[in-house]
Amino acid sequence: MPMPDYSGEWPPKPHDLAADMYGEYTAWWSGNSDDLAEIYSRAVPSAPVRPSQLLGGVRGALSRFWWGRPVFNDTKRLHIPVAADLATMSADLLFGQPPTWLCTEETATDVKGAQDRVNTILDGADTLATLLEAAEGAAALGGTYLRLWWDESVAKKVMIGAVAPDAAVPQWRYGKLAGVTFWRIIGKDKLGTWRHLEHHEPGRIEHALYCGDDGAIGRRMPLDAMDETLWAAELVDEESSIPTGIDELTACYIPNVRPTRRWRNTPGLSPLGRSDFEGLEPLFDALDEAWSSWMRDLDLGKARLFVAQEALEDKGPGMGSSFDREQEIFTPVPGNQMLPEDGPNQLVQAQQFSIRVEEHAKTCQDLLKQILRGAGYSAADFDDADSVSMTATEVSARKDKSNQTRNRKLLYVQAELRPFGLAALRLDYKVFGGPDFGLKEAPELHFPVRVDQDPVALSTAISNLKIAQAISTETAVRMFNPNWSNDEVEEEVARILDEVALTVPDPDGGEFESAEDEPRNDFQDEVEPDVEVAEAA
Template sequence: MPLPVQDQAWPPPHIHRELRLYEQWGAWYGGDPDHLARVYGVNQVHGIGLDPKGWDRPQPGVTGLMNRVSRWFWGSPTPAGQIRNTKLHIPIAGDISSTSADLLFSEPPTLRVKGKNGQKRLDSLMHEAGIYGSLLEAAEVSSAYGGVFLRVGWDTEMYDHPVLSVFPPDSAIPEFRYGALAAVTFWKVLAEDDKCVIRHLERHERGRVYHGVYEGTSDRLGKPIPLTEHPETEIYADKVDETGGFDTYFPRGLLVNYVPNMRPHRLIRGTALGRSDYAGVEHLMDSLDEVWTSLMRDIRLGKGRIVVPDLFLENLGRGKGAAWDPDKEIYSGLGMLPPPGTAPNAMLTISQFAIRVTEHVESAKALVGQILRGAGYSAQSFGESDNSGRQLTATEIHSRERKSFSTRGRKTGYWNPSLQWLSDAILSVDHGVWGTKVSAERAEVHWPDGVMPDPESLARTIELFNRAQALSVESKVRMVHPEWDDHQVRAEMNKLRDELGLNVPDPDRLDDVLVPDRDGDDE
């Protein structure tokens, strides 16, 4: 189905619920206090997640909606008489998303295809196109918004290889069929003012991509206008046909794939969309900011202050008031006697309030622990150190961070099909646009363990296998460097053969070496 040809409401009403959640999660992910105040402010009307604390009972003189929203710390207004907003924000949401991305792609997975030339070209594309960096970005966005869209494209004027783009779900209208992405429409605001909004719509269907520009209002799509009306879209004007689209070089599917962060969605039943790592812990993050703001309030109120009699103030002149100089050493004598038995310095009152640091810090630690558990992670993944002071082994790290690695294991299950699609799509575009003689295929995905083993323990293991003559040179190199691709492994084997004179097969002919099977055949 091509792009719309008539005016309609935009964004479409059926995704308003999802967009409200994206706005809420995006505010926590961005960490901007002003954005949080706008999202949870009393002027905002949200239908989901307004009142997770259950404080929806009406209060005298306060309307129901205003009462429910203002029960959020970020929804309460600045107190009357306070000259500035003193609320503080702890960016724990951003830490959760960046840690989630690091657990998945700090040591990137290996994509393997069968053909020698295909593997070489795929490895080259993964490095030249910066695919691994894009995957880190995508994993972080997916953690925050509950999912992410990956798009393979090309621009022959800028690049000599396909490119991978990352789109957050709040800029897309997906269409699912049996849980799989069947079509999707991306939109972007190109220009806007008080009267007019110009949007660019990009729709992906099986084997086709459509582009259109519309001139409308803030809530209406408006009428279509030529692609040449805006510099960002005029590059597509010569590519589209009379239907507004063109064929892709990937007829087997879409050049776009959706990766859910975690399923099922707990707030929208039956949807194929994923849920955010923040889902269900927003009120805890709100309370964490309240605790930290309270601590800073104690610090401000705990500043020492001196209350002096009016006689101690120096008159600055008529109409200019009086002042107290705390550094002044000599004061003129007072024309009065102090009260009997009262020393002159006793007339000064020093106010020094207690700062409840321990209570606040312990409360914050407890909230952080609940937030991380609710998001599916262990506290050790976020910098909690071992009090024993000794170096932990890989087994102990896995044990302490079991919950984090369980969450990582669930997420890799959602990423596997998308990475297989990625190899197929990127090789198809590479062959179709640049004419490379490599057949596209879905790759096998091999994930690293996620925790680097202890080097000393690994060395002992390799040494034992070497004594038993049960490990080849290639296997040794791959054990020490599991993140290396075939080209790096072969280069290291060449160095070992040249420097140490080891009996190593020619690394460039490893694919031609026959390994007998259990029946003694050579195939």
Template sequence: MTIDVWPPPELADIHDRMAIWAAWWSGEPDDLEAVYAGTGIASVRPPNWLRRRPLNRPSQYKGGIVGALARMFWGRPVSEGELRAKLHLPIASDISVVSANLLFADPLTLKTPDKATTERLQQFQDDGMQATLREAAETASALGGVYLRTSWDKAISDRPWLSVVQPDCAIPRFRYGRLREVTFWTVIEDDGQQRVVRHLETHQPGVIRHQVYVGTPTTLGRLAPLGDFEDTEPFASLVQDGDAIPTGIDLLTAGYVPNIRPNRIWRTYPPGVNLGRSDYQGVEALMDSLDEVWSSWMRDIRLGKARIFADRAMLESEGRGQGAYLDLDREAFTPVDINPMSGQSMINEVQFSIRVQEHEDSARALTEAIVRSAGYSAQSFGLVGDVALTATEVTARKEQSFQTKAHKITYVRPTLGDLYHAMLALDEAVWNRRGIRPQVPDIEWPPGITPDPADTAQTVSLLVSARAVSLQTRVEMVHPDWDEPRVAEEVKRIQAESPSPLDQVPAPGPSPQEHDARPAAQGLAEQDAERPLREGDRAPAHT
């Protein structure tokens, strides 16, 4: 009987940190209070578990360093008898959305030397792949990385596909920085008491293992048959040697995509040294301060509402024991006897000032600091005024965002290439597909900014005037998304429709030495033709 602690203790710190990032990503005030003002985050559960109500910690009420470290704005307890007035500005989720859009807003271009293989990859890409990759990119931005799993089922589709697995529900095994094995776990039953059923799916090269354990919230428990549970019953008839399903290929059918490396907080911690870092890492305090500024701004608006204090004599009585009221829409009031020399006013107005400019400047400064620390340009978040800009100017303003995008692509490309290779191999092994050659494709990302056609035309014109560019290169500059056969076809059309000396390849001519010798030889020939023939120059007669 297995009684191992679950989740594994070595992952506790990693899951705690991911719980904080997940709370900022979700933008739910309850989640933020749970991780900062709750019972602690060491007992964080997967997303499909019930959420606990936050409880205040005694250290949050202490002053000095202890109190400061125990809470931030979202960790401060709400005073008794008051409602929560904290507001959240979802800058964290905005960062993840921008990251996903930079990477996968437009379809990728997949190429291989084999035409049939390239066409098959394009079919994979058209089958909802773009939405999956964008989902994975947003998850990686928030939680520091994401797992992609290759799935297939003949009853569902005639091709394999990719699915996203959350990083806080995985136990990876790395070797020299490369993923060699990973176990995904899912809670399929929880009675809310002491019985928890977990499904473990382990991916290894050439095999996928499925196991079900019945345990408690803190222990893995005992191994149970797959057929005893509805969620795992389909695997019961497929497994061999107890729990293994052979894939028919020697490739790993899952991969890990780090958001960006290195992870500064786990650089010396073996279980987390190979994991990526979140875009929120290091800016949690700034995002907390931004929420405090936003909440203070809204508090000024609430307190700034005009209030009127009226003399009791101005109130209209509803009768004995029925109270009194003041009709603010009434134009004429009953005269009240009051000494005008007393300096008293019958109706006093109270209205606090709303510090709009101060709050706006503070919020903008914090937002720019958060975006810059996360690796993005202010232009990507609309923090710069909307004015007419050329493509070059837009690229310059978004340079930091494009640099971060290029950095992330270096981590996405290898894992994605290996998974496409595995999908091609599965397509051949499971469906007996013929005519394709499983291999790692070349993956190209579209440009982030489409060049202005006028700027491109001007550049090409200057290069043509300088005789520094060929016709084929000109076509490639104007149409960077075209493949080589299409470019060659366009070159032929241009040459056929409007032949130009600049577009034609000159015929091979004489060398410079031959060119210099030609006039002299030509002159001698002309002299020989003009002089009369002498007796010795006559051709011999034939007999």
């Protein structure tokens, strides 16, 4: 399956529709107020009324956003980065606690050797940082790509990189990624816009260089035509490809969540996934408007003085007049400009508007709750001030919404990340050599359990259960440490039992060789004769 013959507009249809939506999501994600105003205005800001505001449909609705309205005065437009906070919170929920890759006898023959290599490639700090980056982009744009790359001058292992969906053109087969072309602009000059395309398919990675303009891909050029792709020209074969030596695809796509409501009936776009921002754009816009109105009240609430002409000091011809706020005595002006009878009360008037703090705060708080509910997150996870006065049980209950969203997203992550990990291990063996560890299938991937209960409340519950003899020591250890492995639990249980074991010392200073040598207490002497009689009967 060679690289598609790209020509004409870029990005190609139907991905041009997705590119427009990615631009809108990126503006909210980055929080750039200039980009927001540009996207929602699409006209000269000084125009009193834009024709697009009178239209129906999506274009008219977007142009009537608060960010799309013309600015007649020097109005401050402030942006609250709630969208960026949502994306960051989603990434922290998924990979704030790193997952664990586990090799077993079912996955590899050499379990220890395979586990060591898995820890090097898939469980390192660089991989975790890449997964956090990818998860944040997936929450904002609806999904993310992961690709494998290697460079012996950088690291002696296969590396994992994250690619945003607005820089890729995928090929699907039954909703699964069958191939993908990553692209990036590497330069602009008098000849046009230069793009480097990197096409991944099973068994090979093809590189191509195109020269066109901002809206068209243009014609294909030799890889050595630009310094940025000279390295690829030295590595590719006669088909402009680099063989990988494995049957797996060296890239994967992880959707944020499905279905994609906006494009569910659009071929080529329905498998992309849904952004956390989808459908929340009007609420983002309303929150920015409410916050800017609050800040406008602060400006209007500043005290301002209205001073009569008689109280101004003339600076001379062409120099204007001024008012000295520190002056204590003002002399009335003779003639027709005499002050009225209540002159001292009318000489200077102060004006100060009230600041509607409670109204604005309540509005912003309600809008934020609607945004969190629409995105599928709990207010308690968003550092809500109301949770401070709550009990630990109430806070844990309020996090159920975030836990449900996390579990849903983890299904997509596990479905794609585990086979991608197997491809990384096999590619690492082909590129860097060494033992293959007898890999049979992908290593197991375990995500830690998110513990929301307060440690004090949890310990109290475990203590009550132990007193009631309702749980064993092993169960108690697992309850308090749900993310421990079986070996860790067994070692902890053994240590606890050793510490609490009852030892009865010999009064004579000796040691009991067997249980029969141990002295019996009075209770045993009284009970055992009855037992013998009962047995004889």
